[in-house]
Amino acid sequence: MGGRRRGAPRAPVPARLSPVDLLRTGASGLRARPLRVVLSALGIAIGIAAMVAVVGISASSRAELDARIDRLGTNLLTATPGDSMFTGETAKLPKGAAAHGERVGGVRRISEVAQLDDASVYRSDRIPKGESGGITTYAADLGLLDTLEVEMAQGAWLNEATSRYPAVVLGAKAAAQLGITEAGPGTLVLIGAEYYSVVGVLDPVELAPELDRAALVGWGVAGDRLGMDGHPTTVYARADPERVDEVRELLGRTLDPENPNEITMSRPSDALQAKEAVDAAFTGLLLGLGGVALLVGGVGVANTMVISVLERRGEIGLRRALGATRGQIRGQFLVEAMVLSALGGVAGAVLGGLVTACYALWQGWLVDVPLWALAGGAAVPVLIGAVAGLLPAMRAARTPPTQALGAG
Amino acid sequence: MSAATGTAPGPAAPAAELEDVARHYPGGVRALDGVSVRIEAGELVGIVGPSGSGKSTLLNLLGTLDTPTAGAIRIGGHDVGALGDDARSALRATGIGFVFQQFHLAANITALDNVADGLLYTGLPMRRRREKAAAALRRVGMADRAGHRPHELSGGQQQRTAIARAVAGDPALILADEPTGALDTATGEVVIGLLRELNAEGAAVVVITHDREVAAGLPRRIQVRDGRIAADERTDGARSAAVGGVRP
Ligand SMILES: Nc1ncnc2c1ncn2[C@@H]1O[C@H](COP(=O)(O)OP(=O)(O)O)[C@@H](O)[C@H]1O
Ligand SMILES: [Mg+2]
Numbered sequence: 001m002g003g004r005r006r007g008a009p010r011a012p013v014p015a016r017l018s019p020v021d022l023l024r025t026g027a028s029g030l031r032a033r034p035l036r037v038v039l040s041a042l043g044i045a046i047g048i049a050a051m052v053a054v055v056g057i058s059a060s061s062r063a064e065l066d067a068r069i070d071r072l073g074t075n076l077l078t079a080t081p082g083d084s085m086f087t088g089e090t091a092k093l094p095k096g097a098a099a100h101g102e103r104v105g106g107v108r109r110i111s112e113v114a115q116l117d118d119a120s121v122y123r124s125d126r127i128p129k130g131e132s133g134g135i136t137t138y139a140a141d142l143g144l145l146d147t148l149e150v151e152m153a154q155g156a157w158l159n160e161a162t163s164r165y166p167a168v169v170l171g172a173k174a175a176a177q178l179g180i181t182e183a184g185p186g187t188l189v190l191i192g193a194e195y196y197s198v199v200g201v202l203d204p205v206e207l208a209p210e211l212d213r214a215a216l217v218g219w220g221v222a223g224d225r226l227g228m229d230g231h232p233t234t235v236y237a238r239a240d241p242e243r244v245d246e247v248r249e250l251l252g253r254t255l256d257p258e259n260p261n262e263i264t265m266s267r268p269s270d271a272l273q274a275k276e277a278v279d280a281a282f283t284g285l286l287l288g289l290g291g292v293a294l295l296v297g298g299v300g301v302a303n304t305m306v307i308s309v310l311e312r313r314g315e316i317g318l319r320r321a322l323g324a325t326r327g328q329i330r331g332q333f334l335v336e337a338m339v340l341s342a343l344g345g346v347a348g349a350v351l352g353g354l355v356t357a358c359y360a361l362w363q364g365w366l367v368d369v370p371l372w373a374l375a376g377g378a379a380v381p382v383l384i385g386a387v388a389g390l391l392p393a394m395r396a397a398r399t400p401p402t403q404a405l406g407a408g
Numbered sequence: 409m410s411a412a413t414g415t416a417p418g419p420a421a422p423a424a425e426l427e428d429v430a431r432h433y434p435g436g437v438r439a440l441d442g443v444s445v446r447i448e449a450g451e452l453v454g455i456v457g458p459s460g461s462g463k464s465t466l467l468n469l470l471g472t473l474d475t476p477t478a479g480a481i482r483i484g485g486h487d488v489g490a491l492g493d494d495a496r497s498a499l500r501a502t503g504i505g506f507v508f509q510q511f512h513l514a515a516n517i518t519a520l521d522n523v524a525d526g527l528l529y530t531g532l533p534m535r536r537r538r539e540k541a542a543a544a545l546r547r548v549g550m551a552d553r554a555g556h557r558p559h560e561l562s563g564g565q566q567q568r569t570a571i572a573r574a575v576a577g578d579p580a581l582i583l584a585d586e587p588t589g590a591l592d593t594a595t596g597e598v599v600i601g602l603l604r605e606l607n608a609e610g611a612a613v614v615v616i617t618h619d620r621e622v623a624a625g626l627p628r629r630i631q632v633r634d635g636r637i638a639a640d641e642r643t644d645g646a647r648s649a650a651v652g653g654v655r656p
Contacts, residue, residue, distance in 0.1 A: 009485050012498035015531025025528070032516045318512040321473060322573075323501020323529035325494045401473040405508065 014325045025328075026335025029308060029315075030343075037340060040304035043297030044344025044384065045351060048377040051290035052352025056369040057359055058283040064365040065276055068206075073149070074269040075108075075244050076207050079235040079255050082262040091262070092231035097255040098141065101235060104250045106243035111147040112232035113138040113216070119226045121215045122190040123178045135174045137191055137215045138233075139222030147236045148205055155183030155200030163218020166225070168196040171212040175201040191215060192226055207268040208236065297344060298384040305337050305392035309399075316396055317404025330397035337389020338382050345381030349374045420449040421485040423581045423612035424470050429479030431465050431635075439465040441635045443479070447614060449580060452607040454623045455616045457632035463616045464585055466632060470614060471504050471583045472496040484580055501529040505574030505611075507584035507603075511566045513558040519545060519569045520554040526573035544576035545569070548602055564595035568602060575606050582606060584615040588622065596622070 081091035222228035523541035588596030
């Protein structure tokens, strides 16, 4: 710095504030007004918490649904007769449809059931006829349990012997409705005109929920005593997971070669996957709402900063007198706004994460809060703060120091 | 790092020099008009005059917080009119210390932090700032109150803290606008005594005062009236500080 000529010293150059000092000055205004900090950071916190929770809950729900689809498999196909437009009676599949279907390449297991329209189910003969309660009787083949990959909640599935005698396996809801708490030869229900022993109760069948309200009797007994004509009404097939589409195509034609177009093939797991898509659309909507909350939060921060700048003209004047440049004053208020909304952001991200965890645990789901949502939730408000603080900070920098001191 | 002003080698440049300076406000208010005055390095000057006469305006111009509408101002050899806002800020950071009637201390931090934050814009690292702040508080006799917050201090102690903040960076020029205005007479005397001591240690001190007795005790008095200098008197006495005194 030597060699300065007398009378014409070089213009002084302002010193730069270190990042730590800049952050300290930015935070100093907040430390003095903790309540205001909490209230104005709240808007940002709510916005971020809402968005993190929406993302987290939808991610957790998707993880849960994925796990469920994984567990249930996507390879179950259901074949039902299409609506018979010309004949008024219930449409049926040809006799021995399942046996035909078994020969289709890629079919691993196949089973059929026949709905029995005239066989109502009652707990006893003292219950009036009107109160059958929506329980449907089906004749089922013995392989049904394996095809559906469902477990018994109680008792045993039908076998060669019980399928020829008045024995019945109830779906989960049917059992609950009839008040059956224990399966066994002594537990009887009335089907049609005869009593049947309840030999077992099924677990809920997620991919074939129609069977939850079913009373399943053997193929033989249905033909002997309930007037079953041997035509199945639904065929269930498990396909090789790699060949599901192919099997779906072929099976339709094979089950009813005479009327291939009248068969409706469906894949129950599709409904679960469609639910994921619906969830995604709903998530988008909720995220938009969170964004609006965030915007309102940003306006709140801007508002707080405007007031802060007006109130602190004395401080601004003092800092200018102490040697702060306009840029340093601007920087201080800009950092203050950024710190203010960053506090809201961090609080919001933590809150959103907690809400997600609580909700997911309450639902019995896996907890899945994407890291990017947490990081974004903490980082985006810094940007919002910068935008919200820009005008107030510029205003602070423009305040003439004499005026500022006079007002203080 | 040396202060940008006042420590130039050779015969000391005047601490401040005003040449035919005017400060007019829109609407025809002539806060100052045709003011020429020279304040030597290390001088102790009182500014007196009725309310509204332009004393604060003059002090703000000396402190580069305001710019004149006409005339030239040199502070520590710098032609203020030729400096941009940033350079003027830098000049204030290292060359000029301010003391205000209302103290202007931050309420929620200690006396030590208030003084240390006064050095924030000098570019010194935090540790040096705190060391210098502690030294400045010792100079004003406030070492034992360093950890107190302003509301735990009396008015006089608060003003001493503010003075410590003004002198912590060893500025060549200290400007005080009615520093005793908010204090009782006895406390005011302590504050004026302190300013005298600091002046004796080498800084030029310009102090606005309403108190006739205080003014009478100062080696030089500039009387302002209606924006002009009405009188500029010096008393040569044992109590006046040496002009161009050597800095420690
Ligand atoms: N920002 C301003 N705008 C207009 N007039 C002002 C402004 N600041 C000061 N003045 C006027 O300048 C004159 C001098 O003011 P000031 O220097 O504050 O007086 P003193 O400090 O001697 O009481 C007063 O008449 C005052 O009203
Ligand atoms: Mg005044």
